[in-house]
Amino acid sequence: MKAHRRDFLKSAAAASGVVALGAPAALGQAKPRVVVIGGGPGGATAAKYIARDSKGAVEVILVEPAKQFVTCFHSNLYLGGFKSMQEITHSYDALASKYGVQLAHQAAAAIDRDKKQVRLADGVTIGYDRLVVSPGIDLKYDSVPGWGKAHEDTMPHAWKAGPQTVLLKARLDAVPDGGVIVMIAPPNPYRCPPGPYERVSMMAHALKKAGKTKAKIVVIDPKKTFSKQGLFQEGWERHYPGMVEWMAPDIHSGLKAVDPASNTVETGFETYKHCALVNVIPAQTAGKIALDAGLADASGFCPIDPSNMRSAMDANIHVLGDASIAGDMPKSAFSANSQAKVAALMIRGELVKSPTFPARYSNTCWSLIDTDDTVKVGGRYEAKDGKIAAVETFVSKTGETPQLRKETQAENMGWYSGITADMFG
Amino acid sequence: MNQQRRLRPTRWCLPVAAAVLSSFVACVEHAAAADPAFGEYLSSECVTCHRSDGQDKGIPPIVGWPADQFVAVLQSYKTKDRTNPVMQTIAGRLSDDEMAALAAYYATLKPAN
Ligand SMILES: Cc1cc2nc3c(=O)[nH]c(=O)nc-3n(C[C@H](O)[C@H](O)[C@H](O)COP(=O)(O)OP(=O)(O)OC[C@H]3O[C@@H](n4cnc5c(N)ncnc54)[C@H](O)[C@@H]3O)c2cc1C
Numbered sequence: 001m002k003a004h005r006r007d008f009l010k011s012a013a014a015a016s017g018v019v020a021l022g023a024p025a026a027l028g029q030a031k032p033r034v035v036v037i038g039g040g041p042g043g044a045t046a047a048k049y050i051a052r053d054s055k056g057a058v059e060v061i062l063v064e065p066a067k068q069f070v071t072c073f074h075s076n077l078y079l080g081g082f083k084s085m086q087e088i089t090h091s092y093d094a095l096a097s098k099y100g101v102q103l104a105h106q107a108a109a110a111i112d113r114d115k116k117q118v119r120l121a122d123g124v125t126i127g128y129d130r131l132v133v134s135p136g137i138d139l140k141y142d143s144v145p146g147w148g149k150a151h152e153d154t155m156p157h158a159w160k161a162g163p164q165t166v167l168l169k170a171r172l173d174a175v176p177d178g179g180v181i182v183m184i185a186p187p188n189p190y191r192c193p194p195g196p197y198e199r200v201s202m203m204a205h206a207l208k209k210a211g212k213t214k215a216k217i218v219v220i221d222p223k224k225t226f227s228k229q230g231l232f233q234e235g236w237e238r239h240y241p242g243m244v245e246w247m248a249p250d251i252h253s254g255l256k257a258v259d260p261a262s263n264t265v266e267t268g269f270e271t272y273k274h275c276a277l278v279n280v281i282p283a284q285t286a287g288k289i290a291l292d293a294g295l296a297d298a299s300g301f302c303p304i305d306p307s308n309m310r311s312a313m314d315a316n317i318h319v320l321g322d323a324s325i326a327g328d329m330p331k332s333a334f335s336a337n338s339q340a341k342v343a344a345l346m347i348r349g350e351l352v353k354s355p356t357f358p359a360r361y362s363n364t365c366w367s368l369i370d371t372d373d374t375v376k377v378g379g380r381y382e383a384k385d386g387k388i389a390a391v392e393t394f395v396s397k398t399g400e401t402p403q404l405r406k407e408t409q410a411e412n413m414g415w416y417s418g419i420t421a422d423m424f425g
Numbered sequence: 426m427n428q429q430r431r432l433r434p435t436r437w438c439l440p441v442a443a444a445v446l447s448s449f450v451a452c453v454e455h456a457a458a459a460d461p462a463f464g465e466y467l468s469s470e471c472v473t474c475h476r477s478d479g480q481d482k483g484i485p486p487i488v489g490w491p492a493d494q495f496v497a498v499l500q501s502y503k504t505k506d507r508t509n510p511v512m513q514t515i516a517g518r519l520s521d522d523e524m525a526a527l528a529a530y531y532a533t534l535k536p537a538n
Binding site for chain 2: 049334337338341345355357360362364376378379380391392393394410411412413414415416417418419421422425
């Protein structure tokens, strides 16, 4: 049984890197096995680093339903016309061919923590010695009155990249001059704190470029303040005067409801009828698989040990990226990638006794406001006082020179190329 | 001003201040004993932005730099003589030994092609 399984996996992996899976990880098996759920910045990075650095001593299986990964990061640049869909779409092939990661292109349906098994959508179970859970977020479809999953084609969210992103751009490009776009911004905590405001910037850029400067973007925000607020508002004023109206809760007096049938948004302050486009970015939780496995707390996200990203609920599981409660780190691709490297190091240390070092994390989030006008926020982080705590942070300043902003955009493009090569290359 | 292009090792000596030069001497000694394997581990933080194949896609490549210049540049970020805040925060937590290990590792790499 054991030999059969191993041979089978080996030949399957050699043939295509795609697995068909059988028996569980068993005591006394030749190699420890790590199963990774989710092939985003958290999961893909963890799978690559564990497989690459253990040089074959650890078997790594990546469970991810999508054959290709479309990055949410830089999907706003696609909206603004700065990047194509192709440029933000990546293949998993090198993970298999270069590092021997076995790919199971399916969703994980359930985690049996007692048996240390993952059940795939097709019913096959895979045992694990360590499980990495990095499923990203799920959307709370009941958090915006009047809106739900059935309405995401009418009022797109585009907070998971792919067809929703393409839809949002098509709808944006169809907005007439003088049309009104309403964005429903999400409450904290959510994926990518500056993301909604970079999106507003990129929408305004696309409208301006098309000569539709009488169009207007209204942001209904449940938050009193937002990430890089001064920088965004300065940029909107400079590049898109009169086109962006951001409203804090005390101004809009609360979102009452949306009506997808008539594209209407009703707040305590005003009703926006027949909007040209409504972008609903709802409240979020950790991906469903993490919730179902009991890895989340009442907040809907998963507590972890800040020194190694291990789940506070289960010593055999590490939770990475957006699904985790990572203290002062924002939910970003950069953060997920940084956390994955810490987890990979610690998991290898436990399974094959490779050396480990104290966790260090870092993050930078760049946001494009208009052509060659980019700002950034970031910092470094360590395990301190029971959480991942910021040790040093920085943020761009208002009034920076055009030259510096242009250099910051070059950095943004360079970072994208670097992190995607780090994840998938 | 042009903070990124100034990163190139061939140009490092022009803007470097006297304070950096003294730490530079100390670091060269470390570099001799530095451990490239430790440096490889530390480099996992660099490769998020600096491509390990040495391609320049907007962030300057750092593969194949001479170790002493690599350390000098990191030191000048740590002392904040160089202005890029991303690199200031990264270099800020690197010890002399860590810089030397990173430098030793990157000195062993060659750009692809
Ligand atoms: C508009 C926008 C702009 C952004 N811009 C930036 C930016 O500029 N910089 C930045 O750093 N971050 C940015 N982000 C945030 C970034 O995209 C996320 O933080 C990052 O993708 C999180 O990585 P992750 O691995 O946690 O999850 P994800 O990237 O969501 O990956 C999770 C993967 O898990 C898979 N999965 C889910 N459930 C299962 C299951 N049951 N079984 C198997 N697989 C499963 C999914 O298919 C998915 O591929 C942006 C986000 C948005 C929406």
